[in-house]
Amino acid sequence: MWRTEPWLKAEVPGTKKARVLEKPGLAASMLKRAGRVLMIVGHRVSEALSSRPVSDYVADIAEALNAHIATTSLAYRSFRERGLTVAWLSPIEAAHRVTDPDWMGLDGKGCYKAVVVMGLPYYMSWLIFSGLKNFAMNVRTVSLDRFYQPHASWSLRNLTTEEWEKFLDELVEKLKA
C-alpha cells in the first residue's frame, strides 16, 4: 500500500490520483504515443546511480522521444553537449508556460502534449503536477522519479534506488528499441 502513497506523508492529494506505471514497456509505449514531450528537469539529476548519473537517463529518454528539456540544473551543459533541445527555464516557469495553450514550445513549433518531470525536490514536483493537473488539463503528465507523485497523470510507485535504476535501464532500452 505504501508504494502508492505520497512519498512525503503529509502531501495528501485531492480526489484524483496518478495511475501507476508498473512496467517499463508500458511506460515506453505510452511515452512514445504521447506526442510532443517536454521534460522538466531539476538539479537532483546530477546524483549518481550505480552505473551513471540520472542526467544520463534523462538525456537518453529525451533523445529517444525527441523531447525538449527545460532545466536550470548544472546538467544543462551535458544536455547541450548531447545535442538535445534544452532551454534554461526554471521548472515553475516551464510549467506556467505549459498552461498557456498558445505557447508554441521551445522550438516554436507547437504546444506540448505531455510533460515528464525528473530530479526536482519532491514537494516542488508535487506542486508543479498539481498546477498542471488543474490548469493544463489536456496535457498528460508523467513522473519518472522514484517516488509516487499523486498529482501526475502517471507515476512510478515508491521504489528503492535499485528498483528505480532497473526501471530506468529497461525504459531506455524499450524507448530505443
Add this chain to the structure above:
Amino acid sequence: MSRKDLYVRVKEAATRLGVLKDVEIAVDRILYEEYEEPMGPTPMPSIKDLRSWDLTLLKRYKPFYMPFCELCCLCTFGKCDLSMGKRGACGLDMAGQQSRIVLLACCIGAATHAGHAKHLVEYLIERYGRDCPIDMGEGVGVEAPITRLVTGIRPRTLRDLEDVLEYVSNQIVHLLSCTHTGQEGSALDFESKVLHAGMVDHVAMEVADIAQISAMGFPKSDPDAPLVDLGLGTIDKSKPVIMVVGHNVPSAACIVDYLVEHGLLGQVEATGLCCTAHDVTRYNPKAAKIVGPISWQIRYIRTGIPDVVVVDEQCVRTNLIEEAEKIGAAFIATSEKNCQGLRDRTDDPVDDIVRDLIEGVEKAVLIFEPEKVGEVAVRVAMALAPKRRSYKESKASRERIIEYAKQCRRCMNCVRACPNNLPVMDAVNAAAKGDLKPLAELYEHCIGCLRCESACIADLPIHSLIVWAADERFRDEAFKVRSGRGAIKDTEIRAVGGPIVFGEIPGVVAFVGCANYAYGGRDIYEMAEEFAKRRYIVVASGCAAMTIGMYRDEEGKTLYERFPGAFDAGAVINVGSCVSNPHISGAAVKIANIFARRPLRANYEEIADYVLNRVGAVGVAWGAMSQKAASIASGFWRLGVPVIVGPHGSKYRRALLGRKDREEDWYVYDARTGKRVYGGPAPEHLFYMAENKEEAMVMIAKLCMRPSDTTKGRAIKLSHYIDLYRRYYGELPDDIHLFVRTLADIPITMKEEILAYLKEKGWKERPIPDPTLLPRLIRRRV
C-alpha cells in the same frame, strides 16, 4: 482615552449671527497636519484605490497557481472538490480559492505585524509617553517613508503612530472579510487584495520598528552598529542562562534592564533566537547574545543550557513548554497571543512567582508585565543555575548515540516525514554500526522541525541524535553579526541614488525571511558573499541576517567583519529584525523621493511605478516559511520589487511570472513622448521560485535590470548576469538580445562575442525610454 489637541471655551461672544454664550469647541485630533509636502492622490488608500495599479502589474506578471490543496473546507457546504475545472458550492473555482488562501495567509501575516506594532506602541507610550518623539537619527529627514507614502501622515511622536495603526487595522479587517464565503470571486481581485495586505503590512512593520528605535535607543541608522556575538559557542554555560524567543522585545529588554540596574551584567547570559534576539542586541549589544535563527530553538534548548525560557510572540515553537520541562528549565510566557494554557501571574508578587518557579510548584507561568518578567527571569535563572548543572553537560556520547540508533526499526517514517527528504534512516543505521559521520552531515541541512521524531515508531530523539553527532561543530559556533542598524540615511540615499538608478551600482539585493532552507544555510551565505564581492548593495534582515553571519572565510571572518555596513556598493548590511524590512522597501521609496524628487506623500502609484522601472532591487527569501513572509513579499511586489524564494517557497502555491517570450507584455510609455516603446523584460518576474542556488544567483543578477538603466549601467548589469550564467552553464544566456538596447549596452570585454550573437538573432537597436506604466506621468505627447 480622549486626546484633545484643541480646546476653546467662549463665555460670551457677539457675532453677526447673534450672541453666543458658553460655547465649547473641542478638536480631538488633527490627523493630517500640514507639512511642507502637499497631500498626494491616495492618502490611506482603501482596497479599491490602488486596484488599477495592481491590475497593471498582474497583467504583466500573471499568477500561476499550484494548488497545495485541491479541496476547500472553509464552510459547511464543503468539503468541496475544486479540482480540474470544478467549482465549489459557493461558486468559487480553483484559481479563486488559491488566491483566496494566499490572501488569508497575507492577512494573517499583516495582522501579526500590526498586532505586534500595536502592543509595542501601547507599551512604549505607557513607558515613555505619547509625546515621545520619533527620532531615526542624524541624517534622516524622511523618518517613515512607507507611512508617509501610504497614509500621508508624517509621524512626529508615538501618538501619531496610533493613528497610522488604526488605518492598518481597518484595512486588515476589510481584507479579511473578503475571504468569507460568497464575497470576492475573481482570482485577480483576490491578488489585488493580496498586494494591499502586503502594503499595509509594510506600514505596520515600519511603525513597530520606528517606535522601538525611537523610544528604546536602538542604533539609529548607524552604519557602524556594533558587532554582536552569535552562536552557541559564545555562551558561558557556567553562568545562569536565559533564553528568549520570538519577536516582541519588551520582555527581553526588561531582562537586560534588570541585569544592568542590579549590577548583574556579565554574571548572567541573556541569549536569544529569532527576531527578539536581533532586537535585544539592538537594545543593548553588550548584554545579550544571539544563538541563531528560528530553526535553532530545539537544538539549543536540548543542550540543557538555558535555565529559564522566555517566549513572546510569532514563530515560537508551540510546544517549547514541554521541551523546557524536559530540561528542568523554568518557562515564562509573556504575550496574550501565546498564553500556552498557563495561569496568569501578572498581578502576583514577584517573590511568590520566583519562589514557585524555583521550588517547582509551577514549572511555567504567564506574566504580561515586561518589567516583572525581567526580574522573575533573572532571579529564577540565578537560583536554578547551580541546581541544573547536570543538565548542561553534553549528552553527546558516542555510546549513547549508538545505543539509541540500534533501536531503529527501519520503517522509513523519518525520511517520509522530513520536509527536506534527508536520508535520516540510513544515517541512523550507519550510527548503529558505529559510523556517526552521516548523522553529523545532516546537521547542516536539518531545519529542526522534529517531524522525524513525531513520526518515529521507536520514539527515538532523532533530532537530538543529529545534533549530538555534530556536537563539536554546534558547540563551537561563534560568530559575529552586525547589530541591526535600522533605516538608511537620507544622506546615503543621496550618494547612491544616482548610481543605483543609472545602474552603475548593479543592484540592491535583500536577503530576508526565515530559515526554512532546502539545502542548509550555506547557500544564502554564498549568495550574499558573491553579490557583495560584485559590489551590489547586500542588505539582510531577520533569520536570514543571522544565517549569513554563521559562516567564515579562510581568515576566520564573517561577512559582517569583511564588508562595511554603510548603504553603498559592496556593503553587507543588517537592518534588523522582521519589522525592519520596511527600511529596505523604504530605501527604494527614498531613492524615488530624495534622489529623483518624486512627491512622496500619499503618492503610492507613482513611487511604485518609479521603483519598478528604475530601482534595481530584488528580495531573496531563501528560507521563507511563514505567513508574515508572504505578506512581506507582497508588500515588495506592489512596490515593484521582485522576490525570489527557495524551493520550499513553491508551497506559497502561486508564482507571479512574466513572459519574456511575449513581446507585447513589455511595452512601457516613454514619459518624454507618450509613445509606447519596448522596455524589455525588466524585471522579468515579480514572484519567482528558484530550484537551486545557481539558478537563484543568475536570476538575482537578471532581476536587477530595469528599463531605465543607462548604457553604462546596463553594461555593468549585463556583465554580471552573463558572467554568472557562463560560470554555471558554460555559454552565453539565450536572451541577451532582449536586454541589449544599444551597442553601448554591451559589456566591453564581451563585445565581439555578443555582437556575433546579436547578429544571429537579427537584433536591432532600440531607444532607451523614460519608462512608466502610468499614462498620467507622460510629460508631453507626440
